[in-house]
Amino acid sequence: xxxxxxxxxxxxxxxxxxxxxxxxxxxxxxxxxxxxxxxxxxxxxxxxxxxxxxxxxxxxxxxxxxxxxxxxxxxxxxxxxxxxxxxxxxxxxxxxxxxxxxxxxxxxxxxxxxxxxxxxxxxxxxxxxxxxxxxxxxxxxxxxxxxxxxxxxxxxxxxxxxxxxxxxxxxxxxxxxxxxxxxxxxxxxxxxxxxxxxxxxxxxxxxxxxxxxxxxxxxxxxxxxxxxxxxxxxxxxxxxxxxxxxxxxxxxxxxxxxxx
Amino acid sequence: xxxxxxxxxxxxxxxxxxxxxxxxxxxxxxxxxxxxxxxxxxxxxxxxxxxxxxxxxxxxxxxxxxxxxxxxxxxxxxxxxxxxxxxxxxxxxxxxxxxxxxxxxx
Numbered sequence: 403x404x405x406x407x408x409x410x411x412x413x414x415x416x417x418x419x420x421x422x423x424x425x426x427x428x429x430x431x432x433x434x435x436x437x438x439x440x441x442x443x444x445x446x447x448x449x450x451x452x453x454x455x456x457x458x459x460x461x462x463x464x465x466x467x468x469x470x471x472x473x474x475x476x477x478x479x480x481x482x483x484x485x486x487x488x489x490x491x492x493x494x495x496x497x498x499x500x501x502x503x504x505x506x507x508x509x510x511x512x513x514x515x516x517x518x519x520x521x522x523x524x525x526x527x528x529x530x531x532x533x534x535x536x537x538x539x540x541x542x543x544x545x546x547x548x549x550x551x552x553x554x555x556x557x558x559x560x561x562x563x564x565x566x567x568x569x570x571x572x573x574x575x576x577x578x579x580x581x582x583x584x585x586x587x588x589x590x591x592x593x594x595x596x597x598x599x600x601x602x603x604x605x606x607x608x609x610x611x612x613x614x615x616x617x618x619x620x621x622x623x624x625x626x627x628x629x630x631x632x633x634x635x636x637x638x639x640x641x642x643x644x645x646x647x648x649x650x651x652x653x654x655x656x657x658x659x660x661x662x
Numbered sequence: 663x664x665x666x667x668x669x670x671x672x673x674x675x676x677x678x679x680x681x682x683x684x685x686x687x688x689x690x691x692x693x694x695x696x697x698x699x700x701x702x703x704x705x706x707x708x709x710x711x712x713x714x715x716x717x718x719x720x721x722x723x724x725x726x727x728x729x730x731x732x733x734x735x736x737x738x739x740x741x742x743x744x745x746x747x748x749x750x751x752x753x754x755x756x757x758x759x760x761x762x763x764x765x766x767x768x
Contacts, residue, residue, distance in 0.1 A: 461687070
């Protein structure tokens with residue numbers, strides 16, 4: 403009896419220590435995708451001279467300053483050459499677009515600006531131009547805390563995303579949540595299943611040998627469960643991204659992320 | 663023009679061994695990727711990388727189709743005098759991409 407009581411005290415002390423540790427770490431048990439990577443890949447992401455995503459940031463910076471469309475206006479003409487006005491923007495996207503009455507993701511917002519404000523042809527989803535511009539803009543949010551979801555008007559989109567997240571899909575009849583909520587940190591084949599916090603997008607994925615969007619990454623999971631992927635730019639992706647960003651609220655942006 | 667990222671310490675002591683790193687944006691198309699309508703995507707890779715230090719080639723490498731896109735090359739160099747490092751990448755068509763960086767040796 404006495405021994406059991408001692409053990410209980412020891413356990414309580416352990417619990418308290420664990421709680422204190424969690425508190426000192428911000429009390430946040432969520433881990434970004436980079437926390438699941440090898441030390442080598444983490445070092446590659448940290449070092450701007452070794453992170454291949456920085457090549458897209460440079461490309462995006464050139465595009466930012468280059469005139470486009472009949473009026474010869476560049477992004478820089480309105481938003482400034484150093485793009486300081488873009489700080490933190492990626493951390494609050496997808497955002498609610500009052501003009502359209504729906505949520506819009508960062509790449510969609512850039513494409514909209516290019517088409518409607520500059521009069522340039524709409525850049526292709528997952529094309530080099532849009533990826534580079536999105537990476538450049540999102541890079542300005544590195545270190546910013548995700549705040550998507552603070553806007554109440556996004557609630558229906560986030561709810562739609564949550565339903566998609568929990569829906570069983572494809573011939574394997576699996577939902578996103580079954581892997582990324584229930585089995586995060588476990589293995590799928592040789593790869594570790596991350597918690598799916600979209601804080602590093604667009605990412606440079608070593609498997610792709612290229613920079614790519616969250617939509618491309620989700621397509622990989624969709625074909626993985628033998629489901630037919632949604633078309634690029636589909637509202638389902640925006641809903642999923644809004645849900646995931648809300649789920650990652652408060653976490654730090656790390657664009658451009660490097661992933662295996 | 664593609665983008666390049668080179669890392670050269672701006673200052674070094676005479677005789678010090680410094681790490682030089684160079685990454686360039688390139689698809690390194692292997693020539694082995696089939697096209698949906700048959701045939702292959704034509705090969706276009708970087709064939710050679712060279713680094714000149716103060717006019718003399720101090721490092722060179724032949725590149726092959728198995729090397730990843732955006733190749734990253736790191737090597738060590740003994741800093742002997744102040745000068746300019748010239749990085750040169752040459753592709754299958756003979757196109758040359760150059761990048762320069764200065765190093766000051768005291």
